[in-house]
Amino acid sequence: xxxxxxxxxxxxxxxxxxxxxxxxxxxxxxxxxxxxxxxxxxxxxxxxxxxxxxxxxxxxxxxxxxxxxxxxxxxxxxxxxxxxxxxxxxxxxxxxxxxxxxxxxxxxxxxxxxxxxxxxxxxxxxxxxxxxxxxxxxxxxxxxxxxxxxxxxxxxxxxxxxxxxxxxxxxxxxxxxxxxxxxxxxxxxxxxxxxxxxxxxxxxxxxxxxxxxxxxxx
Numbered sequence: 001x002x003x004x005x006x007x008x009x010x011x012x013x014x015x016x017x018x019x020x021x022x023x024x025x026x027x028x029x030x031x032x033x034x035x036x037x038x039x040x041x042x043x044x045x046x047x048x049x050x051x052x053x054x055x056x057x058x059x060x061x062x063x064x065x066x067x068x069x070x071x072x073x074x075x076x077x078x079x080x081x082x083x084x085x086x087x088x089x090x091x092x093x094x095x096x097x098x099x100x101x102x103x104x105x106x107x108x109x110x111x112x113x114x115x116x117x118x119x120x121x122x123x124x125x126x127x128x129x130x131x132x133x134x135x136x137x138x139x140x141x142x143x144x145x146x147x148x149x150x151x152x153x154x155x156x157x158x159x160x161x162x163x164x165x166x167x168x169x170x171x172x173x174x175x176x177x178x179x180x181x182x183x184x185x186x187x188x189x190x191x192x193x194x195x196x197x198x199x200x201x202x203x204x205x206x207x208x209x210x211x212x213x214x215x216x217x218x
Contacts, residue, residue: 009126010055012038014046014072015088016064020111024059024088027115034119041065043072047079054080056126060105062089062096070099077104077203084125088113092136094143101140101209104202107131108140128173130208140212155198155216164191166217169208 011028013036015021021039028036037055040046044066046058058076062069073085087100087108097108106125109118110133121131132140157165167177174192178185192207199216201207211217 007033009034009057009122010037011035011057011059011122012040012046012050012055013059013088014040014043014064014069015059015061016041017061027119028122031119034122043067043069043075046072047075050080054083057084057086057122059086059088059122062087062091062100070096070103073100073103073105081202086121086125086131088118092133092139094139097136097139098143098209101205104205106203106205108136109133110136128175128204130171130205155214157195157198157216161191161195161198162217164188165195165207165211168192168204169211169217 011034013021013024013028015024018041021041025036025039028034038046038049040049042065043060060069060073060076064072069087069089073087076083076085084107085105087105088111089096089108090111092110100108107121107130109121109131113121113133124131164177167180172180174185174188178188181188192204196202196207199207199210201210
């Protein structure tokens with residue numbers, strides 16, 4: 001009896017440089033288990049062309065003509081709450097990294113990322129992970145260590161909710177947290193909804209950003 005094949009991951013890429021945009025489409029379509037369902041040179045084109053059904057993941061450049069990638073990420077997450085948005089850019093400055101994560105990006109890769117790692121990151125993002133280039137991860141850690149939390153950063157989380165939030169910050173997804181606690185993913189999702197409500201966020205990436213910024217977990 002053969003094992004079930006992993007579900008095909010559908011991807012759109014939003015990139016203004018034609019060579020990179022076409023190259024990403026070829027890489028994705030040439031790899032088993034992945035399919036490029038849209039390629040756009042601007043965020044405006046993407047928002048007009050994606051329709052009512054979202055792909056699994058969007059690869060988004062930040063330096064786009066017209067609407068910026070960061071503004072576009074906010075709109076994408078509002079329109080498609082379950083869409084995993086993965087930044088792919090040349091920029092690795094603190095301001096853009098912080099803004100992208102707060103806008104709803106689940107990961108942040110530099111364009112020099114090797115193709116194999118890029119494909120791995122797409123699947124990781126869909127499965128609830130937060131893939132980042134090593135240089136970006138180091139900057140994120142440094143950035144959030146330097147940010148002082150507000151004096152009233154008390155969100156009334158229970159000890160259990162704080163433990164779950166800490167696992168999110170460490171890169172776990174709902175499935176791995178559920179396995180670690182011996183419960184169903186549905187049960188973890190139920191607790192996470194309460195955590196999101198208390199933090200006043202709408203996604204995992206926003207929860208992680210707030211947890212680090214306000215030092216809710218250590």
